Amino acid sequence: MRIDVLKRSLFQKNDHAAEFNRALLDEHAVVAVNIMGGAGCGKTALLESIIPQLGSHVCVGVLEGDLATTKDADRIAALDVPVVQLLTEGGCHLTATLVEQGLKCLPLTDLDLVLIENVGNPVCPANFDLGEHFRMAVLSVTEGDDKPAKYPYLFKVANCVVITKMDLLDATDFDLEGAAATIQTLVPDAPIYTTSIKDRASGRTIVDWLLSRLKGSLSLASASSR
Amino acid sequence: MHELAIVRSLLESAESEARERGAAAITGVCCRLGVLRQVDPQSLSEAFEIARAGTLAAQAELNVRVVGMTLDCRHCGGRAELPTWGFECPGCGSTDVRLSGGDELELVSLEVEVPNENRCPEEEPLPKKRSCG
Numbered sequence: 001m002r003i004d005v006l007k008r009s010l011f012q013k014n015d016h017a018a019e020f021n022r023a024l025l026d027e028h029a030v031v032a033v034n035i036m037g038g039a040g041c042g043k044t045a046l047l048e049s050i051i052p053q054l055g056s057h058v059c060v061g062v063l064e065g066d067l068a069t070t071k072d073a074d075r076i077a078a079l080d081v082p083v084v085q086l087l088t089e090g091g092c093h094l095t096a097t098l099v100e101q102g103l104k105c106l107p108l109t110d111l112d113l114v115l116i117e118n119v120g121n122p123v124c125p126a127n128f129d130l131g132e133h134f135r136m137a138v139l140s141v142t143e144g145d146d147k148p149a150k151y152p153y154l155f156k157v158a159n160c161v162v163i164t165k166m167d168l169l170d171a172t173d174f175d176l177e178g179a180a181a182t183i184q185t186l187v188p189d190a191p192i193y194t195t196s197i198k199d200r201a202s203g204r205t206i207v208d209w210l211l212s213r214l215k216g217s218l219s220l221a222s223a224s225s226r
Numbered sequence: 227m228h229e230l231a232i233v234r235s236l237l238e239s240a241e242s243e244a245r246e247r248g249a250a251a252i253t254g255v256c257c258r259l260g261v262l263r264q265v266d267p268q269s270l271s272e273a274f275e276i277a278r279a280g281t282l283a284a285q286a287e288l289n290v291r292v293v294g295m296t297l298d299c300r301h302c303g304g305r306a307e308l309p310t311w312g313f314e315c316p317g318c319g320s321t322d323v324r325l326s327g328g329d330e331l332e333l334v335s336l337e338v339e340v341p342n343e344n345r346c347p348e349e350e351p352l353p354k355k356r357s358c359g
Binding site for chain 2: 001002003004005007008009010011012013091092093123124126127152153156184185186188
């Protein structure tokens with residue numbers, strides 16, 4: 001006997017949890033950004049750079065995704081912001097279910113922004129909706145300018161792209177213009193920012209982008225509640 | 227790496243559908259996999275062979291039907307079906323495209339054995355393998 005199932009998505013469980021997360025965040029007028037990129041591309045260093053620049057009027061919480069250890073959460077906790085370490089124990093990406101557990105541990109009523117640092121991996125995280133509002137793709141110059149072409153889906157789903165470790169540009173053969181051109185063909189509307197932890201001011205444009213997302217979403221949230 | 231989690235979800239869905247219909251065993255599972263899902267069909271099949279043990283689908287074969295992606299071009303308004311990855315409109319060459327399909331991973335159909343199923347005596351036995359979708 002044959003049973004036709006009518007497209008039962010295997011991501012149903014994840015997608016339901018993602019919708020729950022989005023509703024929970026919206027209810028608290030909190031904007032969430034999913035930060036994705038390969039291992040060692042500088043996602044945590046980027047957070048360390050931009051969180052202190054957000055200003056005291058913006059309350060931020062962080063979810064740190066890793067396979068093992070609380071090393072990243074420890075670094076973020078040193079900034080004196082609420083942080084939860086999400087351990088996938090071998091999983092190559094965060095899931096909405098895990099993020100749901102993390103959100104429940106954050107003081108959402110006090111927050112404006114949740115930054116979710118995904119597991120270091122330029123492939124699978126792009127396929128899992130976590131309930132975030134925006135996605136940031138991170139690429140470092142040490143990874144090589146060919147990565148946007150080799151991992152196009154990561155960039156295709158991004159709302160913003162950050163190229164890190166610009167202080168190492170001269171030590172590599174990274175073609176910045178070429179990489180930017182590839183990214184622009186994939187996501188014509190996404191801004192591309194360059195940054196270096198050696199130049200603190202370089203994170204300012206990313207901070208401004210985050211703040212503008214915050215304002216947009218907050219006005220949307222207040223409009224929808226009217 | 228996440229193929230095992232996916233087949234567990236697949237088996238969970240398949241068992242749920244089969245039990246609803248009183249099936250004693252699942253002999254075939256067919257799923258539809260979009261190229262943008264970044265899941266390797268071979269790894270999916272290998273993971274299925276591991277994960278099916280102890281389930282209603284312990285003897286089941288997995289048929290993975292890989293489907294391409296769909297682009298909607300914002301520049302020329304055209305829609306294109308691509309068999310594999312591509313982010314450029316084949317009609318006008320614009321990269322200002324929206325992805326509207328290709329990230330599916332769905333359970334499509336099952337072959338099951340139902341005890342005391344009323345069969346017409348003249349009915350031909352089902353072929354062992356059927357195309358799905």
